[in-house]
Amino acid sequence: MSTVLLLAGMAGITYALRVCFWFGAGEGLPAWFKRTLHYVPVAVLTAIIVPAVLLKDGAFDLDIHNARLAGALATGFIVWRFKHLLAGIGGGLLVFVLWRWLSPLLMS
Missing domain, CATH: 1.20.5 (Single alpha-helices involved in coiled-coils or other helix-helix interfaces)
Known part of the structure; x- marks a missing residue:
């Protein structure tokens, strides 16, 4: 209650x-x-996204198998380079999915 x-x-x-x-x-x-x-929306989104991307079970997850980090970096690069938010979201999602699919196969 x-x-x-x-x-x-x-x-x-x-x-x-x-x-x-x-x-x-x-x-x-x-x-x-x-x-x-x-600056409030930027600060709030950063406070939500950074822990979701960098933390796993309460500890930093900065290894090569972190697909969330790869997708976030790809999204940031695409939005910065092309100034197109939807393309950044789509590109980041594509990198995330491919990274999760290919990471166990190529990097084990």
């Missing part, structure tokens, strides 16, 4: 903050604060 209350509280606070910005409560914010809000 406490988990449900915790989730409901987090959802309520998140919703209240978003509604405040929708109805203009963020108009009085300083310009420097508004600029820093543009």
Whole structure:
């Protein structure tokens, strides 16, 4: 029951903050604060993706068999080089699948 209350509280606070910005409560914010809000999505995505790519069972997984790392690096390179997010996602997914399929065959 406490988990449900915790989730409901987090959802309520998140919703209240978003509604405040929708109805203009963020108009009085300083310009420097508004600029820093543009970095929030990047920080949140980094906090989600980096542990998922680099950690396995609580320890760093930096060996050659880490298909998640290969896919993430390929995605980053494609998006950086071609400036096309969908191509990066597709290319990273393709590298991930091929790495998982070929890694046991070629690198054992």
